[in-house]
Amino acid sequence: MYERKTLPNLSCGLDLIGEVLYGKWKIRLLWFINEGYKRPSELQRKIPGASRRVLTAQLKELENHELVGKVIYPVVPPKVEYYLTDFGKSLIPVIDAMGQWGDQHDERLRTLIRNSHDGGNRNL
């Protein structure tokens, strides 16, 4: 496990939400769990770009932050199901607002992001 060498800033609400949402796949994990995908293997299939290892780790962090809960069925092969806690559910409207903004500006954002990848050079 990696151990931080610098302390995070926690001066305001934005810092706090950042601490629990910062992570490449966390928002998407919450989103898909909210949509009803429960098992780790399902979530991995929904997020093919992510490595299995990191999804597991980020699910664990979400669990430590009490945004998701976990049911372990004592069967073989193993079966686990995640669900949103009430705390996690309270975050859904916020994530929804973020997704809506992105959807509303979909085309413009795609252009901007594409152009910023070649250093803003529009001649490429």
Place this chain on the structure above:
Amino acid sequence: MYERKTLPNLSCGLDLIGEVLYGKWKIRLLWFINEGYKRPSELQRKIPGASRRVLTAQLKELENHELVGKVIYPVVPPKVEYYLTDFGKSLIPVIDAMGQWGDQHDERLRTLIRNSHDGGNRNL
């Protein structure tokens, strides 16, 4: 300048907003600019934990993504002012929702974040 070796996922609105907001200080920069802090030096003083170098870089990315605009006064010593574009302003309600969620759960979040730093071991 660092050049990406992997392409970002841009499958939905959440990915898109993530692309423009992901960055340690970007949300805070937008927030403070919205509050009326315009000059880079002011912003640096408002965010003492950040290195000057990175704030400059992230302001430039926000500019490339058309969330902020920039006025350069041809004076010496240099003077520059940033402002939110209409596009950037449209993001303020979203950031506000994030900050509100964090503020509403301030105490709980601080506890959770503190505990997750020592591997969830409550005996430390």
Place this chain on the structure above:
DNA sequence: TCATATAGGGATAAATTTATCCCTATCAAA
């Protein structure tokens, strides 16, 4: 019998982001 699915995590490499330090140029104030 052998590959596959299942969940988790250790060890290590690679990618990415952020920090540190340095240089430019000029005016104002100590």
Place this chain on the structure above:
DNA sequence: TTTGATAGGGATAAATTTATCCCTATATGA
């Protein structure tokens, strides 16, 4: 005259995050 403020960015180091590969264990289906 020396210091500091101002904005920007190059070069490089450090920190952090993510990816890759491997191992555990067992039941099922080809």
